[in-house]
């Protein structure tokens with residue numbers, strides 16, 4: 193990578209994107225609100241001008257003087273003659289000037305300023321990907337999503353024709369022709385609503401862009417070896433003079449054709465559910481041999497307020513602790529956040545921006561309390577690495593399957609190797625997530641609902657600090673909700689005197 197490209201990447205990665213967190217989306221909502229307020233004032237100012245002109249025109253209402261005789265009679269009266277000359281000499285030039293007076297400049301400038309902050313193509317693409325992730329992970333249907341039905345919940349929100357068209361085009365670009373066709377049909381079924389719209393020619397532009405992509409692709413697929421220039425010419429000639437209806441026809445028929453040709457290939461294979469998707473859809477078999485219990489032994493304080501512990505898996509050990517963090521704690525947590533940074537999923541070339549994160553490095557009563565709580569629950573010592581990581585996911589935000597042990601995730605914030613590996617992970621669920629966002633362990637078929645107030649604890653390593661690959665875990669795309677988490681990684685070395693005696697070693701095969 194050249195220094196230039198490095199700089200570009202740096203810019204891309206250090207930007208605060210709207211799509212990567214619900215916090216970012218809240219900022220964007222405020223931005224749109226501001227834009228609409230300015231637009232409203234602007235239209236009011238325009239309206240006032242129209243009103244003023246109308247009031248003046250109303251003062252001049254008179255009979256239409258249809259014949260020459262009537263007109264002659266009218267101007268033969270000195271009052272009318274005088275008024276006529278005076279108006280044309282004095283008034284009308286002023287009104288003409290009035291029409292030229294610029295209006296609402298303040299608002300127009302404010303709107304321009306706001307438009308300089310709107311989402312760029314990166315954010316647009318991320319939100320298309322997020323929608324795609326939600327659709328494919330949970331195997332939702334275009335018509336359901338468009339009408340506000342997400343899984344079994346019916347919302348009062350709907351997508352409009354332009355939303356569906358953008359999704360159809362994206363599905364085509366990523367090779368999901370079947371889904372693309374369904375979204376396109378959805379868009380067509382909604383066309384009436386905007387057909388009279390002043391911006392409907394924008395729709396034609398988008399249809400044209402879509403048709404161009406499709407025809408270009410089918411020419412490529414036809415196997416003729418043509419230069420890009422020739423292809424471009426061919427496409428333009430096919431689309432020349434195409435009306436909106438023609439464009440719709442071209443897109444529909446080509447998509448159907450692509451879909452037929454690729455049957456059993458792209459869509460079906462790609463949406464073939466993997467273990468992560470099965471977990472997200474709630475289809476793991478229900479475990480039967482697990483227990484719930486009150487824990488009041490790790491610490492004196494627990495005798496007063498025992499912990500509600502629910503086993504999620506016995507081997508490897510995964511436990512959910514119910515109702516351990518209060519709404520007040522969560523509000524306090526949000527108050528401690530300064531600037532948030534970009535949260536990532538994946539590694540190297542497949543890195544994706546999925547959340548905003550904040551490392552709580554400064555000592556605070558909140559941080560002390562949370563660390564104490566984790567110590568009380570787990571019995572582990574945290575003094576040597578007191579930092580906490582807070583995260584807020586975006587809608588559709590997720591985390592690819594990964595391991596938390598160091599060999600996998602070496603980050604500069606947490607890579608103090610003198611403390612040893614991250615033998616265990618502890619996560620508080622600190623946001624309201626009504627759909628999606630589960631923590632999933634695909635290999636051992638465990639899926640955990642991110643219920644606000646609860647916490648999840650699991651081991652990443654065996655007792656001898658060797659990695660336990662069954663700790664592979666992922667986060668399902670958030671469908672509805674603002675997913676906040678507080679994460680703590682528990683390191684090996686500080687636990688040297690407190691580690692449980694049970695020996696959980698990697699099973700060696702000889």
Ligand SMILES: O=C(O)CCC(=O)C(=O)O
Nearest residue numbers: 591596619631667677679
């Ligand atoms: O938020 C979660 O449920 C898990 C996050 C995670 O796996 C991580 O940050 O390493």
Ligand SMILES: [Fe+2]
Nearest residue numbers: 594595596665
């Ligand atoms: Fe993780």
